[in-house]
Every structure is written in structure tokens, then in C-alpha cells.
Amino acid sequence: MIRVAFLSRPGLMDPMKPLLERELPGVAVASWPEPAARDADIAVCWKPEAGALAAMPKLKLIHAIAAGVDNILSDPTLPDLPLCRIVDPGITSAMTEFVLWGALYFHRDFDRMISNARDGLWCRYDQRAARDRRIGILGLGELGTAAAVRLVELGFAVSAWSRSPRRLAGVQTYSGADALDAFLSETEILVSLLPLTPSTVGLLNAERLSRLPRGAALILCSRGEHLVLDDLVGLLRNGHLRGAVLDVFEQEPLPAEHPLWREPGVLVTPHMAAIASWEVIAQQVADNAKRLLRGEPLLNVVDRVRGY
Known part of the structure; x- marks a missing residue:
């Protein structure tokens, strides 16, 4: 037995x-x-x-x-x-679906549409072609690679950063700590799919998130410990970042009284990107x-x- x-x-x-x-x-x-x-x-x-x-x-x-x-x-x-x-294998498919949904949520202005709908506001925004939208994938493991490939198939401009050098058709790749700032500086929608290791704890702090272009957005579906929440909120409130989809947190479940549930520009999902x-x-x-x-x-x- x-x-x-x-x-x-x-x-x-x-x-x-x-x-x-x-x-x-x-x-x-x-x-x-x-x-x-x-x-x-x-x-x-x-x-x-x-x-x-x-x-x-x-x-x-x-x-x-x-x-x-x-x-x-x-x-x-x-x-x-x-x-x-x-x-x-089902996790890879599910995560790819979540990343595609999050990318389209910002790319097609659904974040703004949902906010406007609450106020009865009819407002159309100029649409950008997928090729003119740069999506950056942090982490090129199995999950990051699958998401990057699918985004390329949809016509997006895709970049990816990994710890060690990688090549992926249709993707502009960066590697190593010295290349991280260059990767972030051109990323309009940042998707975090990194593993959690001592070197990635707190990686997404004010210093690094401020490297993103003004109006950029974050999709966090890796681990909550990657993100310094207070730094994110500060960049949202000063207008540098447009919004964030957050699926993972250091404390889970996220308490109902936590202010992130009501923070403008933030959409909280209950760690359901891929299970x-x-x-x-x-x-x-x-x-x-x-x-x-x-x-x-x-x-x-x-x-x-x-x-x-």
C-alpha cells in the first residue's frame, strides 16, 4: 500500500x-x-x-x-x-486563450468600452491594425512560446524576452538582463509568463514598468510575486500605464475588501488563466x-x- x-x-x-x-x-x-x-x-x-x-x-x-x-x-x-x-497540454491551450483575450481586451479598446457603457457613453476610438500593435512576452518557455506563435499568426508585432537566447519565427527576441530595458521600451501590451525564481521576484517594479511606453498595459498571468502592486497602482494613477489584467496575486484569494478590485483600469480575475x-x-x-x-x-x- x-x-x-x-x-x-x-x-x-x-x-x-x-x-x-x-x-x-x-x-x-x-x-x-x-x-x-x-x-x-x-x-x-x-x-x-x-x-x-x-x-x-x-x-x-x-x-x-x-x-x-x-x-x-x-x-x-x-x-x-x-x-x-x-x-x-491543456494548460498551454488555456493560457494561450487567456493571453489572446487579454491582448484583444486592450487592442480593441474593450477596457474603455466597458467603462463607457456604465456611463451610457457612445464613443468610438480609432482602430489600429494588429501589425501596428507591439505585444511583448516576458518568458519564452512552453507557455510563452505558444502565446507568441498565436499572436504572430493573428498579425501582431511580437517581441519576447528570455533569460537565455532563443529564436522564434516572426518574433523579435531579446535575452539577458542587459536587453530587458530595450524590450520593455517598445512594448505596448506586456504579458508576463515568467517562472518564479529568486531573480524574478519583484521584477515588475516602478523602475521597469516605467520603461514601458506611456499608455502601455500589463497582463499578469505568471505569479503575483513578480509584480510590486503599489508601483503598478502609482503608474496607473499618474497616467503612465493604461490598465492591467491581473490573474495572480501573492495573497490568494484576493480579499473582497482589497482596493485592487475597485482600482480604475484594473481587471482582477481569480487565478483562472490556465488550470x-x-x-x-x-x-x-x-x-x-x-x-x-x-x-x-x-x-x-x-x-x-x-x-x-
Whole structure:
């Protein structure tokens, strides 16, 4: 029998329990901090409590329920054990859809139309061709590459920045810290699809966001820790930035009383840009559990140095 512990906020992983029991007959599932969870072989995690994983002496595998693992790697007591993440092709499609919607939201002035509609204001703005709109993608991993390719197919002028050099047909690429300012200076709609690593925490601060042209907009669908919220609000209120679509936050759920919900120019979405289904998560966790039992190589193992 293999023992699995769920580590997350209460109730989050409840939908996965029957799916995992179907995939792994005889599995024993407990939720942290239940006593049985301390004897687990596999920890399935989303934002686990710091120190919890280190308190599980029989642990052999740590498994995220998402593509990003920063919420696990941030634990200074994290045991030196294999860490796996979820890779769901559906996430790539969903994220591309979200990025396209966000780009069109600003490109076709839907942000202004929605505001005008509340005031009964009939106002048409000059339309710009897609080729005359420069969209910048921060991060050229699987998600960023897919979004960039689709935007090029729609005729947009597309730039992309990555840590190391990349080439992508139809995309003007930049790489390395020295090229970041040049990339930002020509970007009218900035899409953040970076992984969260120590070097990207707070990357989108006042200094860097002010490099964007006046009237630029931000689409944040990577991690909330990338953005310095107060700096964004300051640039919105002084008119340098036009608006922002924010899907991720350091604190989630974003409290109902948080002023961002009512900040002019900001649209808050509830971390829904791309979400793996519980079925896919259960299947991949179960697959790795079987591989662990058979002594076979695990799938989607994280490189802790790179952070993904």
C-alpha cells in the first residue's frame, strides 16, 4: 500500500481523492496535519506549510499539483527528495486563450468600452491594425512560446524576452538582463509568463514598468510575486500605464475588501488563466507513484537550480 498526504489549504484537494483512489487501488490518503499524513510516502502539495514536508520522515516523493513549484521551493526546510510537477497540454491551450483575450481586451479598446457603457457613453476610438500593435512576452518557455506563435499568426508585432537566447519565427527576441530595458521600451501590451525564481521576484517594479511606453498595459498571468502592486497602482494613477489584467496575486484569494478590485483600469480575475484538471493531476501523480514503486524514472522532475 502506498500512502499519500495532501498539503494545501483545507478542502482544496477534496475533488482529487476519489480520482486518486481509482487510479491507485488501495492507496491511503490523509490531509495534513492529520497524524496519518506524517507517515506518507508521497506528498501532493499546493503552498504547503513551511516545515511540514521536513516533518514527514518516510517521504520519498514531493509532487506539485501545478506546473509552477515556487510555492514548494520557497520552504527553507524542504527535504532533498525528488520534486515533480504537472505538465498538462491543456494548460498551454488555456493560457494561450487567456493571453489572446487579454491582448484583444486592450487592442480593441474593450477596457474603455466597458467603462463607457456604465456611463451610457457612445464613443468610438480609432482602430489600429494588429501589425501596428507591439505585444511583448516576458518568458519564452512552453507557455510563452505558444502565446507568441498565436499572436504572430493573428498579425501582431511580437517581441519576447528570455533569460537565455532563443529564436522564434516572426518574433523579435531579446535575452539577458542587459536587453530587458530595450524590450520593455517598445512594448505596448506586456504579458508576463515568467517562472518564479529568486531573480524574478519583484521584477515588475516602478523602475521597469516605467520603461514601458506611456499608455502601455500589463497582463499578469505568471505569479503575483513578480509584480510590486503599489508601483503598478502609482503608474496607473499618474497616467503612465493604461490598465492591467491581473490573474495572480501573492495573497490568494484576493480579499473582497482589497482596493485592487475597485482600482480604475484594473481587471482582477481569480487565478483562472490556465488550470490543470483534477483528472490530469490524479493521473500524473498516480503514474509517478507507480514508477516510484517500480524503481523507474519519474516524469516531470524539477531542476531545483532552475526552479522548473
